[in-house]
Amino acid sequence: MEQQSKGQWGSNFGFLMAAVGSAVGLGNLWGFPYKMGNNGGFAFLIIYLVLVAFVGVVVTLAELSLGRKSGMGVVGAYESISKKYSFVGWFGWISPMLILGFYSMLGGYCIKYAIANLGDLFNASWGVNGAESATYFSTFYGDQIQTSVMSLIFVLLTILIVKGGVSGGIEKFSKFAMPALFFMLLIVIIRSVTLDGAGAGLSFMFKPNFEVFKGTGWISVLASAGGQMFFSLSLGMGIMITYGSYMRKDENLERNAIIVPMADTTIAIMAGLAVMPAVFAAGLDPAGGPGLLFVTLQTVFQAMGSAGPIFGFLLYALVFIAAITSSISLLETVCAVVMDKRMEKGKTINRTAITWIMGAIVAAEAVFVSLDGLGSNGFIQIFGQGCWLDTFDLVSEGILMPLGALIMSIIFGWIRPGYTDDEISLDAGGFKIEKYFHFCIKFIVPVIMVLVLAGQIDSFFG
Ligand code: PFF
DSSP, X not given: OHHHHHOOOSOHHHHHHHHHHHHSSHIIIIIHHHHHHHTTTHHHHHHHHHHIIIIIXXXXXXXXXXXXXXXXXXXXXXXXXXXXXXXXXXXXXXXXXXXXXXXXXXXXXXXXXXXXXXXXHTTOTTSOTTOOHHHHHHHHHHOHHHHHHHHHHHHHHHHHHHHTXXXXXXXXXXXXXXXXXXXXXXXXXXXXXXXXXXHHHHHHHHSXXXXXXTTTHHHHHHHXXXXXXXXXXXXXXXXXXXXXXXXXXXXXXHHHHHHHHHHHHHHHHHHHHHHHHHHHHXXXXXXXXXXXXXXXXXXXXXXXXXXXXXXXXXXXXXXXXXXXXXXXXXXXXXXXXXXXXXXXXXXXXXXXXXXXXXXXXXXXXXXXXXHHGGXXXXXXXXXXXXXXXXXXXXXXXXXXXXXXXXXXXXXXXXXXXXXXXHHHTTSTTOOTTHHHHHHIIIIIHHHXXXXXXXXXXXXXXX
16 A cells, blocks of 8 residues: 555646656757757657657656556665665666756756846846856856755755645646646747748758768767667656556556657657757857756847847746756655655655655755856866766766666566566556567667667766
């Protein structure tokens, strides 16, 4: 009865909004459009879609079914297969813990930029006020007090939602936030693609370029697409296990495992349509990562004249929503494990207290990463990285996530094949994609995961 006391989704729509909310995050907005443009355009998109079909859907299904079968968070779920896989579960606990540290700081940046654009709308002193975007950004990220306060606000909001519980907090928030995000994104897309010169942005994203596949180039394209897909779909770290554990037995696992990746990919492409045409129309160079969001796009909004702050506010607010629906999934994953452990010991679980305690640890991390100021404040750095954000990212996204997913595919494909078949067979009409699932998880997922792992390590140290 564990899942009863931790909570359950009120409806399948609510689950979907929460799961898509987790998947849609900073990765979609600043990762996908840029990687697509730089790694072969339409050709990258095709590879990405193939990977989503053969790996993304399959791993999502494996995670959801493992979660629902065990009724446990990520550690308990792996322990339910065998105690010896406990470590895989702990990988899936450490990763969200680390990601939360830097994700909260970036979420705080979004709050700051949404407020600053609002300030411009009212000609207030707290607006961007025509400051040069790159200077404005570097002054901000080096400002330890402001960035710490903004990250703390973001963590606090995350805690307040997660403490409300699965259906009363996460689901309730996602059901309203995700449609809002979608609507705001549509408005920004319409503005972006109708700007003069928007076509260059579209051709940056979509023009097929097969050059990138020459020689061994295809390996790095595959690794980059695979890494992007993994992070974007929130896989390899127990999020979908945790969210699956709150699903009712009569919900359709296969259908959900297809819808979530499709929705995430659709929003990633839409993010590209919102961002790239505007960047090119303003005559700027495309970028990836924080530079795209906080420098390039801010320049675009400033170039738009009086309507700029409106679109600026809309965009940063929608990125904030994307980020917070992801961070609540991360914090829930962390807290669910602690709740499971308390239950195992026969103790009562107090969701509120656990959320505050884990949230406090996250807050400490977020302040630390903020104080580091993207490496601008002279902190000692390790593993050859330039800032602590990158170090946290290296350990989680670079190593633990792909390694965890690789081990998972070996367990599901080779050691305990069919472990969750009975769970998936509860779907109306039975386990429809059984053969496909077994084939992919046995032969395709492990190969792709090795590539992703190698690609990630190469990109962090290359
Ligand atoms: N999927 C989110 C993104 O694309 O930004 C980030 C993320 C959230 C990654 C949750 C991993 C995760 F477990």
